[in-house]
Amino acid sequence: MELVLAIGIGVMTGSGVWLLLRPRTYQVIIGLLLLSYAVNLFIFGMGRLRMNVPPVVEPGVPVDPAAFTDPIPQALVLTAIVIGFATTALFLVVLLASRGLTGTDHVDGREQ
Amino acid sequence: MSYWSPHLVIAPIIIPLVAGALMLFLDERQRFGKAMISIVSVLLLLVVSIALVRHAGADTTRDSVYLLGNWPSPFAIVLVLDRLSALMLLLSSVLGIAALVFALARWAKAGPHFHTMFQLLLMGINGAFLTGDLFNLFVFFEVMLAASYGLVLHGSGPVRVKAGLHYIAINLAASLLFLIGVSLIYGVTGTLNMADLAARIPEVTDGDRMLLEAGAAVLGVAFLVKAGMWPLSFWLPTTYTAAAAPIAAIFAIMSKVGIYVLLRLSLLLFGGAAAASAGFGSQVLLFGGLATVTFGLIGVLASQALGRLAGYSVLVSSGTLLAAIGLGNVGVTAGALFYLVSSTLTISAFFLLIELVERGQDAAASVLAVTAEAFGDADEEEEEDEVGVAIPGTLAVLGISFAACGILLAGLPPLSGFVAKFTMFTAMFNPEGLGNGGAISSASWWVVMLLILSGLSALIAMTRSGIHTFWAPIEATVPRVLLIEIAPVAILLFLCLMLTVQAGPVMRYMEATAQALYAPQAYVEGVFEAPRAGVPNGEAQQ
Numbered sequence: 001m002e003l004v005l006a007i008g009i010g011v012m013t014g015s016g017v018w019l020l021l022r023p024r025t026y027q028v029i030i031g032l033l034l035l036s037y038a039v040n041l042f043i044f045g046m047g048r049l050r051m052n053v054p055p056v057v058e059p060g061v062p063v064d065p066a067a068f069t070d071p072i073p074q075a076l077v078l079t080a081i082v083i084g085f086a087t088t089a090l091f092l093v094v095l096l097a098s099r100g101l102t103g104t105d106h107v108d109g110r111e112q
Numbered sequence: 113m114s115y116w117s118p119h120l121v122i123a124p125i126i127i128p129l130v131a132g133a134l135m136l137f138l139d140e141r142q143r144f145g146k147a148m149i150s151i152v153s154v155l156l157l158l159v160v161s162i163a164l165v166r167h168a169g170a171d172t173t174r175d176s177v178y179l180l181g182n183w184p185s186p187f188a189i190v191l192v193l194d195r196l197s198a199l200m201l202l203l204s205s206v207l208g209i210a211a212l213v214f215a216l217a218r219w220a221k222a223g224p225h226f227h228t229m230f231q232l233l234l235m236g237i238n239g240a241f242l243t244g245d246l247f248n249l250f251v252f253f254e255v256m257l258a259a260s261y262g263l264v265l266h267g268s269g270p271v272r273v274k275a276g277l278h279y280i281a282i283n284l285a286a287s288l289l290f291l292i293g294v295s296l297i298y299g300v301t302g303t304l305n306m307a308d309l310a311a312r313i314p315e316v317t318d319g320d321r322m323l324l325e326a327g328a329a330v331l332g333v334a335f336l337v338k339a340g341m342w343p344l345s346f347w348l349p350t351t352y353t354a355a356a357a358p359i360a361a362i363f364a365i366m367s368k369v370g371i372y373v374l375l376r377l378s379l380l381l382f383g384g385a386a387a388a389s390a391g392f393g394s395q396v397l398l399f400g401g402l403a404t405v406t407f408g409l410i411g412v413l414a415s416q417a418l419g420r421l422a423g424y425s426v427l428v429s430s431g432t433l434l435a436a437i438g439l440g441n442v443g444v445t446a447g448a449l450f451y452l453v454s455s456t457l458t459i460s461a462f463f464l465l466i467e468l469v470e471r472g473q474d475a476a477a478s479v480l481a482v483t484a485e486a487f488g489d490a491d492e493e494e495e496e497d498e499v500g501v502a503i504p505g506t507l508a509v510l511g512i513s514f515a516a517c518g519i520l521l522a523g524l525p526p527l528s529g530f531v532a533k534f535t536m537f538t539a540m541f542n543p544e545g546l547g548n549g550g551a552i553s554s555a556s557w558w559v560v561m562l563l564i565l566s567g568l569s570a571l572i573a574m575t576r577s578g579i580h581t582f583w584a585p586i587e588a589t590v591p592r593v594l595l596i597e598i599a600p601v602a603i604l605l606f607l608c609l610m611l612t613v614q615a616g617p618v619m620r621y622m623e624a625t626a627q628a629l630y631a632p633q634a635y636v637e638g639v640f641e642a643p644r645a646g647v648p649n650g651e652a653q654q
Binding site: 025028032039042046048073076079080083086087088091095102107108109 | 247250251254257258261262265268269270273274276277278280281284285287288291292294295296298299304
């Protein structure tokens, strides 16, 4: 489980960084998306990986920390997803504006 | 008043949020209504922040802690008002008023939703200054950045879109680093509350310490991108130059948000109490700051256009502050806070002034050509050739403001730039306090040398462009300047003058602020012992 998650984060970060450094705006935005997925998984991993345990405490039952997973990283991931989604959508609009104004999808607005 | 005063802490976030949201209901044609709401909002912000500064300055024992939702302290998200955050709130509201009034003349009409984005930007900035929680800081950072993305593009045009594209890509990447840093710190300590972190970091085991420091370093990189430390700063001059003048003016405080967070977190989390991690990162700040000053001063000298000169001045200012924080001395930090206020006001005024000066130089290139006709008719008659008048009044006012900006940027005697640098130098040469001697570190010599050189380069560059701009033969291109455009510049420069005249009281406030920053126990205790509002007062919590 840990290995799969770690490899997943690593592959997505690697591809994301590579795409981020590419000269086309579409590659940049896909790179940022991949990076944000990797970061979201990373936040999730920071709350420790647990199988088959709920993040919610049942009322009336004595609390045993070993039987629950940490709910805070999950809440953080949710916030990060929403914010990341919004900013990426905004970036997409700027990308289109740039394409319209310069006639090219190069990040510098002109072919090198 | 007593009923409302506990809730005053959250007002700097609520006021611009409500004003910004309210204006979404107004049509773009209702300019007057939007302008009124905006003005009322920034004036309210000014009043509130003055009240908060008075409160924070008078309250010597405890910082005001506002428990959102009235949850007990270390578990809830808190807002904390101490001297530093009150000072930054006041600075942002002053800049907000100046930039908004300037924008009302023409820039506010150059595109849709200017006022809403402006208010949300203020909300993000104020929230970042007030919050006492790392993740909440991320949220306010994103609010601020999202509004700034819109504002960078305000007025449109290929130059802005290109600069905006780079700016957004860099800041999105920096936000991801922010998240990685925050989650690493959470993974080690199990908390995101800054005060709780300060209490837990000394207890971190040696095995986890490396992970914690890695998290803090990644987090620091995100703020250093915002603050513009070399080599993370290449985006900054281009973006600030491309942005419209009032927006560049308010952006001057956005790079200071990065500085503020670095100052707060490095002293709170890695102060003397942090055992093995004490002083973590201060070397990076010091040498990074020195590199930034060097890069900035070369950039200032190399700038052909005034806009880029101002952009590189932002870097010089950031670098100076980073190096001063890196030195880790109470006196230097107090001087640096004074410098922060003075240089932010100066750079903001300079950005506004540049637009007015350049308007005369190259009217054809004005991006605002579309909206220019709104004013062109009224001012046309002023352009008649007045034979015998050596220097038109407009140019005289602009020239005086320009000279004042130059003196402030270079840090020459009469104005506050000098007071700020002098205070920092005094503290660097007397590390144990005035008259107590103490060895002057070699780092201090480097800082002093580079700061003096940066002042010299600012002086050379400003003199050169001043001669080029104001002593050139006067042709029929006297810039048309409205009163509400020159007034914000004059007010900001007047505030710098007041800062000089009232340097004593202001420095006392800064020294108290710096001492509180270097003794974060009071901050930590203040957050932990924050009283919850009782049940009878429960209705007051909205």
